[in-house]
Amino acid sequence: MKVAQERHRHNQPGRHHDPTLHKLPHLSPSRDAVVTCLAASVAQVHLCLNQTITSCPQNASLFPGHGGQDLAARLDLPDGPHLATALFAHCFTCSKDIPAARRIAGRLASMGIAVLRFDFTGLGHSDGEFENTNFTTNVQDLVATSAELERRGMAPSLLVGHSLGGAAVLIAASDITPIKAVVTIGAPFDPEHVTHNFADALPRIIRDGVAEVSLGGRPFRISNDFREDVAKGQLTPTISNLNAALLVLHAPRDATVSIDNASEIFLAAKHPKSFITLDDADHFLTRAQDAEYAADVIATWATLYLDMKRPAPPIGIPEGVLRVSEADASGFLQDIQSGPHHVLADEPAAYGGTNKGLTPYGFLSAGLGACTSMTIRMYTRRKGWPMDHVSVDVTHDKVHGQDAESEATSKIDSFVRTITLTGDLDADQRASLLEIADLYPVHQSLERSNHIETKLA
Numbered sequence: 149m150k151v152a153q154e155r156h157r158h159n160q161p162g163r164h165h166d167p168t169l170h171k172l173p174h175l176s177p178s179r180d181a182v183v184t185c186l187a188a189s190v191a192q193v194h195l196c197l198n199q200t201i202t203s204c205p206q207n208a209s210l211f212p213g214h215g216g217q218d219l220a221a222r223l224d225l226p227d228g229p230h231l232a233t234a235l236f237a238h239c240f241t242c243s244k245d246i247p248a249a250r251r252i253a254g255r256l257a258s259m260g261i262a263v264l265r266f267d268f269t270g271l272g273h274s275d276g277e278f279e280n281t282n283f284t285t286n287v288q289d290l291v292a293t294s295a296e297l298e299r300r301g302m303a304p305s306l307l308v309g310h311s312l313g314g315a316a317v318l319i320a321a322s323d324i325t326p327i328k329a330v331v332t333i334g335a336p337f338d339p340e341h342v343t344h345n346f347a348d349a350l351p352r353i354i355r356d357g358v359a360e361v362s363l364g365g366r367p368f369r370i371s372n373d374f375r376e377d378v379a380k381g382q383l384t385p386t387i388s389n390l391n392a393a394l395l396v397l398h399a400p401r402d403a404t405v406s407i408d409n410a411s412e413i414f415l416a417a418k419h420p421k422s423f424i425t426l427d428d429a430d431h432f433l434t435r436a437q438d439a440e441y442a443a444d445v446i447a448t449w450a451t452l453y454l455d456m457k458r459p460a461p462p463i464g465i466p467e468g469v470l471r472v473s474e475a476d477a478s479g480f481l482q483d484i485q486s487g488p489h490h491v492l493a494d495e496p497a498a499y500g501g502t503n504k505g506l507t508p509y510g511f512l513s514a515g516l517g518a519c520t521s522m523t524i525r526m527y528t529r530r531k532g533w534p535m536d537h538v539s540v541d542v543t544h545d546k547v548h549g550q551d552a553e554s555e556a557t558s559k560i561d562s563f564v565r566t567i568t569l570t571g572d573l574d575a576d577q578r579a580s581l582l583e584i585a586d587l588y589p590v591h592q593s594l595e596r597s598n599h600i601e602t603k604l605a
Contacts, residue, residue, distance in 0.1 A: 213269045221267075234305075256443070290316060338409075395423075399429040471486075480499075513543075515590050528581070544561065
């Protein structure tokens with residue numbers, strides 16, 4: 149994923165920096181599982197393939213806001229073909245750099261969807277004064293950035309909004325013609341709901357026209373114009389006339405915006421619409437696994453409604469880059485993306501992981517078993533043999549290397565395959581298929597000596 153970074157014009161606290169991103173070399177499909185094992189392993193796996201690591205470039209990006217102010221933006225671009233564009237609206241008084249926004253943007257970019265996320269006027273690194281903004285100006289910022297994306301040949305077809313940003317994208321969708329799909333995350337059905345965050349200051353805001361409040365430990369000046377503006381927000385007509393598919397994501401235990409809001413949004417919408425709960429996530433999707441789950445759901449759901457036909461790769465061009473990136477710094481959960489395909493790698497809970505995916509050696513065994521099954525099917529299909537089904541059980545262990553010349557006590561990796569063939573196959577055919585199993589590409593990669601090159605980006 150390439151990242152276009154906003155210009156460093158302000159030195160404000162709370163700045164978030166993206167971790168260094170890595171690229172792996174282009175690989176053939178049959179070896180992806182082996183490379184997954186190499187890149188995901190925490191310590192041990194030194195098998196099979198070459199590896200090169202490079203970093204991703206970053207470029208400056210500013211987008212015009214509703215009044216011409218500069219909005220600090222981050223444009224997450226796909227490494228491969230650009231198939232669609234999404235616009236992300238952050239939550240009330242948040243920023244484009246909150247973990248949930250980064251995670252969702254990165255996941256969509258890995259699917260070929262470029263994502264623009266920006267700080268609303270007066271927030272983060274964007275120009276303007278927050279006390280002079282309101283819900284309507286947030287909507288206008290979305291429309292303005294969408295127009296700029298269209299001018300650049302990247303008209304958005306997907307809107308994603310978190311909390312009050314979710315209410316904003318519902319309103320903005322009607323003014324952004326190419327929009328085909330809208331996603332809300334923990335969004336309020338009534339924009340005025342946001343005033344409960346500073347309910348004790350409402351009398352002062354009404355009396356003085358503006359008052360300073362503390363939100364999340366930070367001071368903000370809220371104007372009476374903002375209060376009046378959110379009070380006028382009516383989502384029912386907008387939602388019922390929404391000319392786009394709608395996905396509502398909400399956590400049942402959301403203590404900031406209750407799940408009743410999600411129910412009202414969903415009931416007001418017409419089909420196509422989907423409603424998915426986020427289990428025990430909090431409002432801000434603070435835990436990495438919650439943001440990961442939301443990102444996966446959005447990325448998968450969006451492909452149903454966006455025109456994301458990939459161009460045919462030129463003859464001789466490798467399949468693409470397999471990227472493994474850390475999903476949870478407190479454990480070992482890894483996010484693995486290869487083209488449109490996404491899986492998770494992890495370690496068992498007993499070894500400090502969360503057991504949400506295959507282990508690195510599990511992926512290696514999976515590559516061995518999958519290629520064995522594929523090779524046998526390809527051979528029987530070509531021969532016209534009556535095989536109904538094939539399955540492969542793989543076990544892995546470390547055993548003493550009896551044939552090791554230098555160290556009699558050294559250990560080697562032992563993979564045992566048990567192949568089950570179903571169908572009217574005679575003894576000679578079964579024997580032939582057992583021999584064929586040793587000739588497939590991943591088996592040969594594992595048996596031969598390999599060179600692994602590792603470089604710092």
